[in-house]
Amino acid sequence: MKKLNKLKDLKLMANTIRQDIITSLAEAKSGHSAGPLGMVEVFTALYFNVLKHNSKKPEWDQRDRVVLSNGHICPVLYVALANAGYFPKKELMTLRKLGTRLQGHPHREALPGLETTSGPLGSGLSQAAGMAYALKLDGKKNKVFCLTSDGEHDEGNLWEAVLFAAKHKLDNLVVVMDRNYIQIDGSTEDIMPLDPLDKKYLAFNWNVITINGNNLKQVIKTLQESRKNQKKPLMIIANTIPGKGVSFMENDYTWHGKPPKPEEAVKALKELENEKKRILSGKA
């Protein structure tokens, strides 16, 4: 897959990824909708513009590492990988089915392009930090991009990793937090208040940037610049809209862990097709 440089092409890719997420989740009849849709811009920016990677050589030593810590949003990762050429797109229709390489939560050994196995929350950041530590030890320039969620910040393991990354000044580690304010049982601030996350990370000796995680231009610029991050690990707090792109899913926490029914999928795809037309006509 060639790198996309034009914003319009990247927006079209984001639209394709959203449609593929809806289609595969509807086919699977189970899985998470809100998180994957909210993180489409981040995954589009990474896999089609920012990352050093080669879908034909998934084990290429010089590649950047992507660690998905909140494994349940894997539909967006699978769809991004398929569109980037890691495996045939038709395989997206096997999501969560018996014998699939697209397990309900990602399994590293099952599918090319996956760096870790994940699902149980709070452990991805420490694995990413371990990778970043090893890269520095060996004097290598590859970056480690770790994707985490806000709800995941309830986990103690995650904060252990925050301390570790700061201690070792892992500036080759870039973390993007999906700050969508929802988790399974409701609002993150009702369940276990996390704000102010930016100040918490600053106090833990991290570099912190807060962005609109659904503004593709801003996401790309921030991730491109993150390659020059220095002295401290970098936390990018990406404010996102859960269910972004599908009007009846946006900002509704009940869509955290369920897929669209067939009629809902039709409605969602229609909305996304209309969005595609707007992108093509230059109106979006």
Add this chain to the structure above:
Amino acid sequence: MKRKEFCLEKLKGFNKTLGLKCNSKKIPTRNGYGDALVELGKKNKNIMVLCADLVESTRVDQFQKKFPKRFVEIGVAEQNLVTVASGLAAMGKIPFASSYAMFCPGRCWEQIRTTICYNNQNVKIIGAHAGVSVGPDGATHQALEDIAIMRTLPNMIVVVPADYEQTKKATIALAKYKGPCYMRFAREKTPQFTTKKTPFQIGKAQVLKNGGDVCIIAAGPVVYECLVAAENLQKKGISATVINSHTIKPLDEKTILTAVKKCKCVITVEEAQIIGGLGGAVAELLSEKCPIKLKRIGVKDHFGESGSPEELLKKFGFDANSIYKEILKFC
């Protein structure tokens, strides 16, 4: 029982091919780990050691001094200990993650399951201070369930070496083996009976002595106690086979079945819960492939307590005399 009179070589059915020799100098098994790490560190630049604020007592201090860049102090954070190790392994390192067995794997079992076993990363989990012989620290620090919780994990190897020299060899063998491993040690100084000449292979149990009445299968420093018990049984006219089953997973089924078929009853001995440990593994094997009278010696579904190691080993039945008496009652 006069332990000082014990001499391996005088045991009937003693296996001369293993190069065993009793050494009056007691050394903790964990020292073998520390010494082997230094050897490994010199030969292989990918060897790394991680520790969770227990450098001296897990014996990783020598490695830390010799190879400071490849030593990672994690602090009191065992979940981070094993997950950072997983990340290092993903980059081709061979990390040894060391703590007390009660905390690692005790506190971080799910992280080990997901990020090391299912993720199939080449991480070595090291649990020191296992068993009641940890002593005065009490039950909170005496890991008894570690073998059981690690044995159930797919991809995981479980090794419980019997003495200093064997721990050294096991550490080197673990580094050569590609995949997740768990190894546990005791805290106290324990007798040595294997030597530099004694072979060690993961998954290959050692028949230390052959007999026809009772087959004793043990792991860890209690193996020595079983040899002493066997000598005393001999005086009573009971001949025992003693197997050092240092690898609990994969269990050496062939060696165990062959030996058991020559005996009338089986005893397992381990300084751990009888549920799910070596005793559990042997019971599973024998009930399916060779039903036979079996007794498991271990901690019987309760916690340890404070006391001196000697007092506790006696109270919980892990000294040679207790094992001897238990076998006399049973066989």
